[in-house]
Amino acid sequence: MTDTSGTAARETLSRGDGVALWRQIAGALRDEIGSRRLAPGARLPTEFQLAARFAVNRHTVRRAVAALEEAGLVRVEQGRGTFVRSEVVDYTVGRRTRFSENLRKQALSPGGRLIDAAVRKASDAEARGLELRAGSRIVVLEMVGLADGLPISHATHCFPARRFDGLIEAYRATGSITAALAQLGVANYSRLTTRVTTRLPEAREAELLEMPRAQPLLVAEAVNIDEAGARIEYGIARFAGGRVQIVVDS
Amino acid sequence: MTDTSGTAARETLSRGDGVALWRQIAGALRDEIGSRRLAPGARLPTEFQLAARFAVNRHTVRRAVAALEEAGLVRVEQGRGTFVRSEVVDYTVGRRTRFSENLRKQALSPGGRLIDAAVRKASDAEARGLELRAGSRIVVLEMVGLADGLPISHATHCFPARRFDGLIEAYRATGSITAALAQLGVANYSRLTTRVTTRLPEAREAELLEMPRAQPLLVAEAVNIDEAGARIEYGIARFAGGRVQIVVDS
């Protein structure tokens, strides 16, 4: 057996157990991308090489690669090859979670685009998260978080308006929520709880995150408190499923 | 305005902004279910009442309810009403995470069904999780976790075979992983890391979890260590998206 693929051995797929071969191949490649054995920007083996590695027809490999492209994990360029598109970004959840810190640790250039800033009445869920009376006024910052130019998260940050009146201006001046809060006297804050759920995106969310609608979201709801224990922020962050994994360090 | 619905006021939906009315209604109801204002088992207002509350036609409400039913959140019974189907189970992640404890705290009767138990070679991801050489032998327990009879999770638990040779028998004798590990000399263990991702289920996963294929999974990968810090378990748990939320207490 000549090995043109560069990998050590043929991988065995389970045939005839109800899981299509292309799904198994896609899963294997997704694993490699998720675990960074295939780094972001790296070129996948050629279709011919992959076909040899999994001992299947090149058409089967193409079906698997098409699924990965649909999921936004790879980018296929005719005549050049297939490349790992987006790094699977780790979003670490802990007592002190900051978006920009999170990304800088992974050598990604963070960025944020403010979509909307407003003062309005809290919805029931928002009021509950901040322990306010239903209908209390809140400051809302809606933004899209970027990592290396690619949209990573679509987040809605809610603050009690009574306490954080000038937050929007402070944010516009500093360009950072942490800095804006510091301007308003919150030198430090920490995370109380995080709830992680999943669902399919609405049309607008898919558009903002530049993701296909068939790909699920990771939704993280979080409450932040100041040093006195008062609730200062209730945030909902929606992550493009294939591009982010939430890491909990115990 | 006579109020036949029993609710205080009409809720305003934003018309003509690109988000269909039925999606907004489904979202509002999903919020109430997720936040337990509509408790598990509770009956939703009648279609007529909801139509009045949102000031829409009954068809529009029906479309929203159909979406919730498709997502597995409610159960509709002709002549009786619509009921909140499954509690959104909190799956708490912390240093000491035990499946059964997790559920008992919420007054749910835990249960597990062993699907498969075997000793086999580790895949690359499994070997990496346990810090073993690729291809080392591992003990694998595959099970479905139940809460009040409803499947909640589909988990694959991997242990190094060299150290946990008699694990399968110990599990069969005790019916609990924690107890089986205790028999084999691991009195205590704790969680090192947890990675949370999301994706759509394979056919078999959807079947095991009795969920629609269009509904995404929450996938939690975790590594457990003993008191000496040695890796003793690598587990992948797949949760039915609409039925579980992962809670991280910082």
Next chain:
DNA sequence: GGGTATTTGTTCGTATGTATT
């Protein structure tokens, strides 16, 4: 068991806005 009200299920018809061709 019967009768009636309640609640969901189904099928017509009509109209509108959006996207595609």
Next chain:
DNA sequence: TAATACATACGAACAAATACC
């Protein structure tokens, strides 16, 4: 620009299952 297809939304009527007296 016109034609077409599709999703959305409203209105009315009746069928079927259930609950209650």
